[in-house]
Amino acid sequence: MSRKETKNTVKPHTEAKLKFYIHYLERYLPILFTTQYVEKINIYDMFCGQAFYDDGKESGAVRAFKQIQRVQKFYPESKTEITLTLNDLSKKRIKITKEWLESQKQTFLTRTHNEDATDLIKKLIDGINNKQDSKTRNLVFIDPYGYKQIDKLLIEELLRNRRTEVIIFLPINQMTRFKDKTLGDDIEKDFLPLKGFVEQFDIDVDTISGDIDLIKAIEQSLTFKDEYFATSYHIKNQKGSYYALFFITQHILGLEKIVEVKWSLDDQQGSGFNHTNQVDMFLEAQKTDELEQELQLYLRESKNNNEIYEWTLKLGFKPKHTNKILQKFKKNNKIKVEYFLNAKSGYHLNYSNYKNHLIKVTVQLIS
Ligand SMILES: C[S@@+](CC[C@H](N)C(=O)[O-])C[C@H]1O[C@@H](n2cnc3c(N)ncnc32)[C@H](O)[C@@H]1O
Structure with a gap:
């Protein structure tokens, strides 16, 4: 051709x-x-x-x-x-x-x-x-x-x-x-x-x-x-x-x-x-590690669900990525979590809460 x-x-x-x-x-x-x-x-x-x-x-x-x-x-x-x-x-x-x-x-x-x-x-x-x-x-x-x-x-x-x-x-x-x-x-x-x-x-x-x-x-x-x-x-x-x-x-x-x-x-x-589009699990882990480190810095001061939702998206991550890391932090007793408005668990990182200014949870790093 x-x-x-x-x-x-x-x-x-x-x-x-x-x-x-x-x-x-x-x-x-x-x-x-x-x-x-x-x-x-x-x-x-x-x-x-x-x-x-x-x-x-x-x-x-x-x-x-x-x-x-x-x-x-x-x-x-x-x-x-x-x-x-x-x-x-x-x-x-x-x-x-x-x-x-x-x-x-x-x-x-x-x-x-x-x-x-x-x-x-x-x-x-x-x-x-x-x-x-x-x-x-x-x-x-x-x-x-x-x-x-x-x-x-x-x-x-x-x-x-x-x-x-x-x-x-x-x-x-x-x-x-x-x-x-x-x-x-x-x-x-x-x-x-x-x-x-x-x-x-x-x-x-x-x-x-x-x-x-x-x-x-x-x-x-x-x-x-x-x-x-x-x-x-x-x-x-x-x-x-x-x-x-x-x-x-x-x-x-x-x-x-x-x-x-x-x-x-x-x-x-x-x-x-x-263009090669190769699957490289290392890249994926590296990317989520970066988010984890950023999140540790970000949570030095208390943040609510809507702040964390916006912060996550601005960094180019999905709420589910942050959610997973928060669960890990919680399991390892690294964060203090407080609930409001009848919320009892989870992190409530979504548009509906953001739009309606519903603060359901605050999170802060303990150690
Ligand atoms: C990268 S191509 C666009 C491809 C297209 N978006 C697609 O989906 O296939 C750029 C196009 O811009 C047109 N173009 C070049 N200069 C232009 C201008 N000043 N104003 C409008 N179109 C222009 C070209 O004719 C060409 O079709």
Whole structure:
């Protein structure tokens, strides 16, 4: 097969990216579909590509369309309205996507655009911040070829209404490789966009020694000084190049769902896709050991169930991980546990208590 023919196929790292996006829809859409606080959901894929890859595999746009239909079928009584907006600057690609959409049975509203994503995002910001009903939720998927198409100020504007979540995919390796070219006063022209990125994201280049460091720095920057929850998922391809997905939300349940997605895709560490995908029990143990150590520090002062729930998710772990360690601490008499509101056992790390501000238990390290 010639190089050209293999060009636009779904490689394992592309598959990992699309799974992250679609698994999130799979987990979160049913929740939005069944809550009384949401009447409309809008999904925007700003760099949607064409409906199918050359190997026949479905793009994110097709997968999202089908996922929405699956959720609609599963909840026929739900009155929640849903829209899917697809955009790509390539006329050819969006034409193919539009034709595919038109060949499908329409059970919800779809729109296609052929614009520069930045222009469309600016229009969207105006719409969602000024004209949108409070019972609407938005998810914006931003999947460009490179960091040059990412503007942090626009992301901040997208999030400002607190009803919007954003997923961003970024090639990391090209940034780590040339990071040192952004230092000093005399920057070569080719590296000015990278310098702009580094400045926007407030990245201290001297502290970045590899791709994972850079991913963590971008993730931290995307919390906008802890105004939002942000998490990342790294993807390493066959050549060892790193990519990463970033997810930003104002809602802790969104964070919980994406943490579940991360652990469903990487059941050993919940942190990323490594193209070899080897099972290594050592990694899993190492990861939970890290959590145990962090928890010992965290519980030096008394913490309640809702604080521990939020802390766990922010570290990228599921409540069940912390729960297991707390049980171990209790068995070894390492913690003092006090119960309230008729609670008698367990640690009550869940969204329902968090949402309703129900403090059922406090925990503190004894020794
Ligand atoms: C990584 S691909 C997207 C893949 C797609 N999300 C999928 O699921 O297969 C990036 C896409 O961005 C499009 N693109 C490039 N520059 C763009 C721009 N300024 N605005 C919108 N789309 C752009 C390209 O035509 C390409 O289809």
